[in-house]
Amino acid sequence: MAFAWKASGLTYNKYLSVAARVVRRSLKDDKRLAAERRGEMELRFAKWNGGKQGENKSLAEANAASMAEAGSHSSS
């Protein structure tokens, strides 16, 4: 496989966000403080089933869990 991160279950979206995060952290202090706020994401979601709202979950945690699962499938 061309990309090592793909084998670990990471998506291209995750790859881009990790690369962007590290670029922001490498900036000089004044620019870094302004830029780092762009990396924050606090989306939450809930699945509706049978007219009832399900559990309210964090999107970042759900994504991390699904990537861990994808990684364990491809390596086994």
Next chain:
Amino acid sequence: MNSLRIARTALRARPAAIKAPLQRRGYAEAVSDKIKLSLALPHQSMYKSTDVVQVNIPAESGEMGILANHVPSIEQLKPGLIEVIEESGGSKQFFLSGGFAIVQPNSSLSINAVEGYALEDFSAEAVRSQIAEAQKIAGGSGSEQDIAEAKIELEVLESLQAALK
């Protein structure tokens, strides 16, 4: 009936319309040795269809220099340095975190990236300390995903460090 007449006059008018652009030498043709660059980040557009002479990009398939009339293509970018040679002859360097470059048939180039900054905005010290930290995580016993993330960070940081030298 009336519409038919319009269609017929349109037919007659067309040959002249086709010939005319070939003979007229407009401003747009005279500057066709330039490439229109649009460099866009989600929060800012750094170039908006600006005429530039050449753009050097770090594509996954290798370093590329793009001039006017380049063959249309889509290239995935590595985290790395892009160089824009402007009309005035000066050149500007930006570090992009990765994205896509799209060369369109009409000599226009669109580059999309998540983060991009001029080289002088980076702190060599922050890069060094992050390399040490990422190396520790990459060689540690974290989850597979944590190690993969640390390796991505190392790739970006090493490219950044090479660019800062």
